[in-house]
Amino acid sequence: MKNILVVGAGAMGVQIAVLCALRGLHVTLAELDDDTRETARPRAAAIIGKHVDKGRATRPEASAALERLEFIARLDEVTDIDLAIEAVTEDREVKRRVLAELEPALPADALLASNSSSFVPSSLATDLDDRSRFLNIHFFNPVLSMRCVEIIAAPETSPGAVHRATRFVESLDKLPVIVKKEIPGFVANRILNAVRDEAIRLLEGGYADVESIDLACRHALGYPMGPFELMDLTGIDIGYLTKKARFEETGDPADAPSRTVTALVEQGTLGRKTGQGFYHYDTDSRRGAPAL
Numbered sequence: 001m002k003n004i005l006v007v008g009a010g011a012m013g014v015q016i017a018v019l020c021a022l023r024g025l026h027v028t029l030a031e032l033d034d035d036t037r038e039t040a041r042p043r044a045a046a047i048i049g050k051h052v053d054k055g056r057a058t059r060p061e062a063s064a065a066l067e068r069l070e071f072i073a074r075l076d077e078v079t080d081i082d083l084a085i086e087a088v089t090e091d092r093e094v095k096r097r098v099l100a101e102l103e104p105a106l107p108a109d110a111l112l113a114s115n116s117s118s119f120v121p122s123s124l125a126t127d128l129d130d131r132s133r134f135l136n137i138h139f140f141n142p143v144l145s146m147r148c149v150e151i152i153a154a155p156e157t158s159p160g161a162v163h164r165a166t167r168f169v170e171s172l173d174k175l176p177v178i179v180k181k182e183i184p185g186f187v188a189n190r191i192l193n194a195v196r197d198e199a200i201r202l203l204e205g206g207y208a209d210v211e212s213i214d215l216a217c218r219h220a221l222g223y224p225m226g227p228f229e230l231m232d233l234t235g236i237d238i239g240y241l242t243k244k245a246r247f248e249e250t251g252d253p254a255d256a257p258s259r260t261v262t263a264l265v266e267q268g269t270l271g272r273k274t275g276q277g278f279y280h281y282d283t284d285s286r287r288g289a290p291a292l
């Protein structure tokens with residue numbers, strides 16, 4: 001793999017592009033939105049700058065990586081791509097459209113992947129002519145520091161494509177986790193969600209309060225952060241929307257957002273970004289007392 005295309009220069013697309021560029025790959029980043037595309041290079045530079053500050057790359061390595069990044073607006077501008085990674089908005093229809101548009105722009109032997117956090121590849125590949133080269137390569141946020149990358153094959157994905165994706169992930173010094181059979185949300189996020197659901201059940205049942213549950217997770221289970229602290233950090237609305245989408249798909253009441261999370265979203269108390277969620281936050285985003 002030498003030439004990588006990343007589609008979508010949002011939070012994840014830029015980080016994936018930076019990771020690949022730091023590993024010596026040439027990366028083209030395609031972004032439809034003019035404002036987002038214009039800020040993409042400075043955002044990439046800031047991510048690389050922090051990497052240098054942490055002593056993980058030298059300044060010359062950082063500038064060389066930045067030079068390997070190219071930004072385009074339209075998918076028909078791409079040529080000579082070995083691997084395309086779709087990292088656009090988490091909306092199945094948008095992803096299907098982007099993948100169908102992308103396919104004819106790629107050489108026949110290029111690998112095609114989605115970075116979706118929840119949609120299984122067969123549900124995204126519906127409009128592709130060649131589904132054997134398509135799978136999910138799911139990076140975690142923040143991309144430079146999280147070493148795990150999940151690889152999810154659809155029933156139609158060829159073993160060769162899984163092998164190439166695995167080699168690619170290893171070449172980035174990441175640890176591939178192969179998901180052997182499709183399941184929405186895959187492995188890590190499913191486990192994370194199960195822990196969150198249980199934490200909310202314990203809270204709603206009156207068995208323990210927010211702080212005690214977080215404390216148990218930190219100091220009995222060794223988690224770096226409790227589930228309520230984490231929900232506040234990532235945004236309570238994000239978890240709510242993910243569960244709502246899952247519920248709409250399955251109709252299983254166990255997949256529906258909890259009444260506590262629904263109430264917080266309706267009140268607009270979404271975690272750190274709004275100054276209150278399960279905890280209060282001061283203007284410097286420092287955690288204060290529990291809010292529930």
Ligand SMILES: NC(=O)c1ccc[n+]([C@@H]2O[C@H](COP(=O)([O-])OP(=O)(O)OC[C@H]3O[C@@H](n4cnc5c(N)ncnc54)[C@H](O)[C@@H]3O)[C@@H](O)[C@H]2O)c1
Nearest residue numbers: 008009010011012031032033036087088089090116117141
């Ligand atoms: N944010 C996370 O923590 C995280 C973690 C792992 C995986 N993911 C997955 O990564 C993907 C992207 O997430 P994100 O958080 O970066 O989203 P984001 O909303 O920050 O970025 C998506 C970008 O895609 C662009 N886009 C939409 N349609 C496009 C098109 N047709 N062509 C080019 N660009 C287009 C949007 O303008 C936007 O800039 C999603 O599938 C998400 O599930 C996100």
